[in-house]
Amino acid sequence: MSWRLALALVAGVALLVPFVVPQYSLTVIVSALIFSLFAMSLDLMVGYCRLYSFGHAAAYGLGAYCAALILTHLQVPLVIGIALAVLVTVAIAVPIAWICTRSTGVSFAMLTLAFAQLGYAMLFRFRELTGGSDGVVGIPRPPGPFGIDWFQGKTGYYYLVLACLLGSYLACRAIMRSNFGAVLAGIRENEAKTLSLGYNTRAYKTATVVLSYGVGGLAGALYAGFAGYASPELFFWLTSGHVLIMVVVGGAGTLVGPMLGALFFVFLEHQLSQVTDLWPLIFGSIFIAFVMFFPGGILGLLRRRHAAA
Amino acid sequence: MNFASFILAQCLGALSQAAVLFFIACGLTLIFGIMRIVNFAHGAIFMLGAYVGCTAAALSGSFVAALIVAPLAVGAIGMAFERVFLRPLYGRRDSGAHLLLTFGLAVVLSELVRIVWGAQPKSLATPEALLGIVMILEQPFPIYRLFLIGLGLAAGIALWQFLERTRAGLLIRAVSQNSEMVHALGTDVDLVRTAVFGFGCAMAALGGVLAAPLVTAFLGMGANVVIDAFVIVIIGGMGSFLGSIIGSVLVGFVQVFGAYYFQDLALALMYLLMLIVLVARPGGLLGKEE
Numbered sequence: 001m002s003w004r005l006a007l008a009l010v011a012g013v014a015l016l017v018p019f020v021v022p023q024y025s026l027t028v029i030v031s032a033l034i035f036s037l038f039a040m041s042l043d044l045m046v047g048y049c050r051l052y053s054f055g056h057a058a059a060y061g062l063g064a065y066c067a068a069l070i071l072t073h074l075q076v077p078l079v080i081g082i083a084l085a086v087l088v089t090v091a092i093a094v095p096i097a098w099i100c101t102r103s104t105g106v107s108f109a110m111l112t113l114a115f116a117q118l119g120y121a122m123l124f125r126f127r128e129l130t131g132g133s134d135g136v137v138g139i140p141r142p143p144g145p146f147g148i149d150w151f152q153g154k155t156g157y158y159y160l161v162l163a164c165l166l167g168s169y170l171a172c173r174a175i176m177r178s179n180f181g182a183v184l185a186g187i188r189e190n191e192a193k194t195l196s197l198g199y200n201t202r203a204y205k206t207a208t209v210v211l212s213y214g215v216g217g218l219a220g221a222l223y224a225g226f227a228g229y230a231s232p233e234l235f236f237w238l239t240s241g242h243v244l245i246m247v248v249v250g251g252a253g254t255l256v257g258p259m260l261g262a263l264f265f266v267f268l269e270h271q272l273s274q275v276t277d278l279w280p281l282i283f284g285s286i287f288i289a290f291v292m293f294f295p296g297g298i299l300g301l302l303r304r305r306h307a308a309a
Numbered sequence: 310m311n312f313a314s315f316i317l318a319q320c321l322g323a324l325s326q327a328a329v330l331f332f333i334a335c336g337l338t339l340i341f342g343i344m345r346i347v348n349f350a351h352g353a354i355f356m357l358g359a360y361v362g363c364t365a366a367a368l369s370g371s372f373v374a375a376l377i378v379a380p381l382a383v384g385a386i387g388m389a390f391e392r393v394f395l396r397p398l399y400g401r402r403d404s405g406a407h408l409l410l411t412f413g414l415a416v417v418l419s420e421l422v423r424i425v426w427g428a429q430p431k432s433l434a435t436p437e438a439l440l441g442i443v444m445i446l447e448q449p450f451p452i453y454r455l456f457l458i459g460l461g462l463a464a465g466i467a468l469w470q471f472l473e474r475t476r477a478g479l480l481i482r483a484v485s486q487n488s489e490m491v492h493a494l495g496t497d498v499d500l501v502r503t504a505v506f507g508f509g510c511a512m513a514a515l516g517g518v519l520a521a522p523l524v525t526a527f528l529g530m531g532a533n534v535v536i537d538a539f540v541i542v543i544i545g546g547m548g549s550f551l552g553s554i555i556g557s558v559l560v561g562f563v564q565v566f567g568a569y570y571f572q573d574l575a576l577a578l579m580y581l582l583m584l585i586v587l588v589a590r591p592g593g594l595l596g597k598e599e
Contacts, residue, residue, distance in 0.1 A: 052409075281424070288413040291406055
């Protein structure tokens with residue numbers, strides 16, 4: 001099956017979803033799609049640069065808190081608020097990315113972790129603005145511009161998230177298949193050689209990290225608009241760890257894999273948490289099994305089966 | 310209130326905090342030195358140590374028993390971990406695999422602790438002999454915290470002498486410098502790795518038991534403390550033993566004085582310190598840049 005056909009099929013099914021599933025299921029589906037977007041954004045670093053960020057919660061938290069504050073205080077329309085939040089996240093990400101990309105491997109993981117935890121700590125420092133441990137609650141979804149009020153209801157919001165997810169996926173895929181992506185592949189395989197060919201590898205890595213933060217910030221902003229609140233847990237390092245699990249279990253370096261991983265875990269959590277409180281144990285065990293035995297992730301497994309058949 | 314005596318009490322408080330942190334950080338840095346693994350499960354191991362200690366003390370009625378049983382039991386669990394989960398990944402080209410695996414172990418271990426001990430915090434009574442306070446320059450100071458400082462100091466010196474003076478210590482330093490060469494010279498490097506991993510876990514468990522009378526054993530204790538330990542190890546230099554001592558003291562002081570003078574900024578100060586060190590010296594104060 002060709003990629004175009006598969007994409008058209010998935011998009012077609014996704015468009016019909018709100019008509020066939022009950023409203024309460026739509027909540028889980030929208031959360032799953034937002035997490036898919038978040039996981040995909042992390043894959044840009046993990047899969048394409050082998051930069052294991054343990055602080056991607058910073059992108060999610062920044063996007064969510066920026067959107068929360070902009071929507072609450074400025075009363076701009078929802079979509080403009082989200083766009084502004086992404087811009088602010090990108091602006092903050094540039095210096096962070098520049099500093100973090102001076103290292104690789106474990107040091108990179110620790111630096112990103114430090115920035116995310118610093119953000120987490122700042123939430124408690126600027127309590128009057130961020131609400132401290134209570135977070136920001138009652139985030140509105142102002143309509144507009146031009147009187148557009150499509151995103152007020154859950155179904156409309158679903159389409160907004162779907163559009164962001166598809167758009168981001170297509171954009172990231174195009175970037176990773178361009179010359180830019182080819183240089184990243186060169187860095188991944190042999191950074192010294194790529195550098196000696198005249199590419200400023202650090203600039204490429206910085207750009208990728210900023211892109212990753214931008215898309216992650218979009219996911220966070222969409223979450224804040226959907227949930228109506230932003231809490232400090234969004235910034236905490238366990239969020240970074242969980243999304244990393246989704247990327248690896250889904251299959252890093254494929255964009256689609258991490259999305260599948262996120263969908264898999266969100267739905268699994270939703271189902272399991274109704275019958276057992278042991279789901280984090282299952283979550284962790286599945287993750288360990290994938291790291292040890294199936295480093296290609298879910299997508300790798302599917303492809304292997306496809307190749308064998 | 311006399312300012313000098315107040316500062317002294319604060320300093321002692323910071324040192325006792327540093328002592329507990331040191332027990333976690335020294336294992337973390339040794340494990341990193343030998344295996345190049347950042348053990349995300351170290352916080353969960355610390356928590357496990359605290360819970361095992363509480364149970365051991367409850368069963369035997371003795372704090373000393375807890376101090377002995379918890380490190381031994383948790384050290385053995387650590388060695389089993391290394392043997393079963395980490396060893397198969399040593400040949401993996403992708404260095405991220407270990408980072409991910411230990412994170413998975415942290416999640417699973419925390420859940421197992423919750424299943425076995427339940428969600429309620431477990432308290433561990435301070436032993437009779439260490440109860441009460443002493444007056445230092447007319448400032449009251451808990452004896453238990455003095456005990457922590459003494460124990461931390463003793464452990465630091467003992468470990469340092471062990472690493473510098475004994476043959477096993479030499480082996481550990483050699484493996485952390487060039488494991489392939491040590492292997493070629495006929496030493497079972499895998500055995501050294503298992504032993505060091507187990508030892509690191511035992512030290513963390515000891516830290517857990519020592520922290521339990523101060524904060525009780527609770528489910529979130531690992532997730533917070535592991536980040537503190539990371540900060541220490543990164544500030545001191547990954548794999549550097551002396552660095553972990555310096556880092557522990559620095560972080561202990563930043564935490565205690567930060568909490569007093571800056572309140573809301575206390576949490577952020579620690580990360581700021583870490584970022585400043587990393588930007589100035591990417592390998593940490595005493596570490597090598599990779």
